[in-house]
Amino acid sequence: AQSVTQPDIHITVSEGASLELRCNYSYGATPYLFWYVQSPGQGLQLLLKYFSGDTLVQGIKGFEAEFKRSQSSFNLRKPSVHWSDAAEYFCAVGAVNTDKLIFGTGTRLQVFP
């Protein structure tokens, strides 16, 4: 079955600390992988995506993610978190022959000053 797992429901970090949000997927076809961020009262915004090629992808707002096929993972990282990064983060998987994204349950990030 196709699925996306985000094992951390809620993460709290101090401003300036490093961040890693975990994402594991189960997908039969070659996956396209995405990270979206949802700030309170706003729609989802695409942070970054992986289709092929270099397994380390750079996104907006200083985020990056690494695709590890052997671990079926696509973890999101940021070296130094800012208070404005507090939001909900969703990992999603899709494929070239499908028009639907499958989303994880999200990880809520809280940032302390």
Added chain:
Amino acid sequence: GAGVSQSPSNKVTEKGKDVELRCDPISGHTALYWYRQRLGQGLEFLIYFQGNSAPDKSGLPSDRFSAERTGESVSTLTIQRTQQEDSAVYLCASSPDRGSEKLFFGSGTQLSVL
């Protein structure tokens, strides 16, 4: 407008009533999606429109749910005889062409069924 617009932003209704949610996609976007986001859960795919093709309704949870879209314009999601479990944020997204990599999301409609 510049982005995907959804209305209303909030809707409170009584159990058993019908509700209609509206989505204005980005002009020129041929693909339109509806997703549901229940509290503490990920996004559930509901329905997908692509141009004049038959919509993909595989995610609609019951026959109380329906959606329409005329051409490449506005879409409405209708929920009949609402139930408390329908309470969720309903998100609309549009895409300039076929394929899911260029989704632009609206800010959603928060539906509360009392």
